[in-house]
Amino acid sequence: MALGALRANRLRSALTMLGVIIGVASVVILVAIGTGTKQQVEQQVEGLGSNLLLVVPGRLDVGAAPAVSPLTLADVDAVVRVVGDRDRVAVTVASGATVRAGGRADFSTVQGVLETTPAVFTRELARGRYLSGSDVDTSRRVAVLGASVARALFPDRDPVGRQITVAGVRFRVIGVFAPLGQSLGVDRDDEVHVPVTAAQRLYGTQRVDGIAVKAPDRERIDELGDRIVAELARRHPGTEFSAVTQEQILGVLGDILGVLTGVLAAIAGISLLVGGVGVSNIMLVSVRERTREIGLRKAVGARPRDIGVQFLLEAVLLTSVGGLTGMALGVGTALLVDALSPIPAAITWWSLALAFGVSAAVGIVFGVVPAQRAGRLDPVVALRAE
C-alpha cells in the first residue's frame, strides 16, 4: 500500500530519495576513504618492522617543526653501546637532491644510511644488493634506488651497475628496492639510499637526523628507550630527545585519522540530515495532497494508527530505498576511487550498517510528524477537503 503511493508519484519519490541517496553515498565514500587511509598508514607503520624505537631530537609532536639535529655518528656509536648490537641500530640523514642518469633527471629524497637498514626496517630488494659495512666505512659512492627513481631514470634498462649523479657527484647503482607504494599521497618509492658517510660528505655535514633501534623484545622497549634518551641527554646537555615506539606513532596517527574520518562523516551526515528534512517536507505535502484519501480510508474503517503507520512506512520506505541506493552508489564510488586513484578506500561493514540504519532512522524521525498529522485528521474535515 505504501509502495503503491510512492510508485504513483515516481518523479517526486525519486527526487526526495535523491537527497537521502547523496547523503548516504557521501557518508559511505568519506568513511571508506578515512578508514582506508587509516588502515594503510597502520599497515605501513607496522610494515616498518617490529619493536621499533625511533630516537629524534626534540619532542615528537604532530605539527612541531623538526629540530636541527645535534646528533653525529659519535652519538650513534654511543647508542650502539647502549643497545649492545650494531645490527639493531639504523640512522638517517636525509635531503632532497636531483638524481640524474643519462638525459633523465628525478628529484628525490637521498638518505644517508647504515648497512643495517634492511635489518632494522623491513625493506626488500627487487634486484642487486644493499649497502655493505665496507661501503659505509669507506664512504663508497654506491646507491640503492627506490622503485620510482629506478623507473624514472632507467625506464627500459636494468639500473644495477649503471652510473648516476647525485647533486652532481657520481654514484654507482648497486641495487633496486621492491616497490612500497604510497602513503598519505606521498610516494614512498621516491628515495635513494647511499652510505651515511658518503651522504654527510655530499651535504657537507656531520649531523645525523634520526636514529632507529630495533629492540630485542617488546617488554624492554620502553626501558631501552629511556636509557638511550638518558645517554644522549648526557652527551648533549640542554637538548631534549625522545624515543617513540610504533604503538605511540600509530596512536597519534590513529587519533588524527580517526578525528578526520569523524569530521568527514559528520559533514556527510549533514547532507543526510538535509535529505531527511526533504523527506519530511514531501511527506507533509503528501499528507495535505491526500487529505481526501485519508478521510476516505478513515470512513471505511482505518484507525488513526493505520493511517499513521501507512505514512510512516512510506517515509521509511523512501529513506530505506534511498539508503540502499546510496550505499550501492557509495560502495561503487569508493571501489572506483580505490582502484583508479592513489586515495585508498576501504568499505567496512559497520559503515554500511550505520549508513542504512541512519537513513531508516531519518525516515522514522522525519516521518513521524507528517504521519501523526495524517492520523489525527478529522475524517469529516478530510472528506470535504479539495
Next chain:
Amino acid sequence: MSAAPAIEATDVSRTYQLDGVSVPALRGVSLTVAPGDYVALVGPSGSGKSTLMHLLGGLDRPTGGRLAIGGREVSSLSAAELAALRNRTIGFVFQAFHLLPRTSAVENVALPLVYRGVGARQRRERAAAMLDRVGLGHRLNHRPNQLSGGEQQRVAIARALVTDPAVLLADEPTGNLDSATGAAVLELLERLNAASGVALVLVTHDHEVAARARRRIAMRDGVVAADSAAPAGERHADAPAAAERPVELHDRPASGGADRPDTLVPAPSAEPRSASGSGPGHPPGGSGGATGATGRLPRPADDRGAAS
C-alpha cells in the same frame, strides 16, 4: 420491529465551536434506522442533514444525547474503536465517489477489508464478487480514470457493501451523475437494499430521489422537521416538494400499501407518480406546514412499526 435498530439516536445534538462561539448544528434529534430501512434524509443546506449523516455514520460524535450504532454507544468509544465500528457497520457512498486514483477497481473495493485484517487473496475474491454483484465483474482491473461516472459510483457502492454492513449511507450518490446514470445507480442501491437487507440512508436534494424512499426524514434548523415512514405510494405523490416542505406529507392519501412492492423496481413506476404529484406539491406557506409536520411526528413511528 423484531430486530434491534441498526442506528438509534436519542435527543442527539451537535454543537460546533467556531472562534469561541457555539454554533448548534443539531438540536435534539431522535430517530432510529431499522435493518433493511430505506430512508431519504432531506433538508435545505444548513439544516443539519450533513451533520446528522456524519453522526449516523460514526464519522463524528454528538456533543449531547445518545447515539448507538450497531448497538454500541459511540460516546464511549475511542477513535480506533469508532473506526472499527464504521468498518463493521457502515458503508459510505459519496457524491464525489472518493475512489483512490491509480488504484484498480478491485483494490478500491477491497480497501475496507484491509482494515479488517482480511488476507490479500480473500480480499480480492470478495471484492471481485462484490464488483460482479454491481455489474462490474468485467472491470476489475480498471482504474477510476478508465471508468465512467456511473461505473465509478458502482465501484464505490461495491466498496461500501463489501464488508456486509448494516447501514449504507449514501450522500448525494447521484449528484455527480446525469439523470439516466443516476437513475441506474439509484436502482442498484434499491435492489441491493431489497436483496441484502442493508439499511439504505440516502441524503439528497433531489425530490424525485427522495420520493422513492420508503421513509423520509426532513431536517430543518437542526431538528427533524418530519419523519415519515409512510408507504411508497403516499410519498411519491408529494416528492418534489419534500425537501422544502415536509409538511405536505400529511396531505397525501394513504394508498401506499398496494404500491410498496414497487420500490424494488422503482424507475418505471415512480416517474409518472412524481410528475402528477408535482402539481399539488407546491402550495405556499411552508412555515405553517412545518408546525403541522412536527405535530404529526408520532405517526411515522407507528407506521414504521407496521412496515417492518
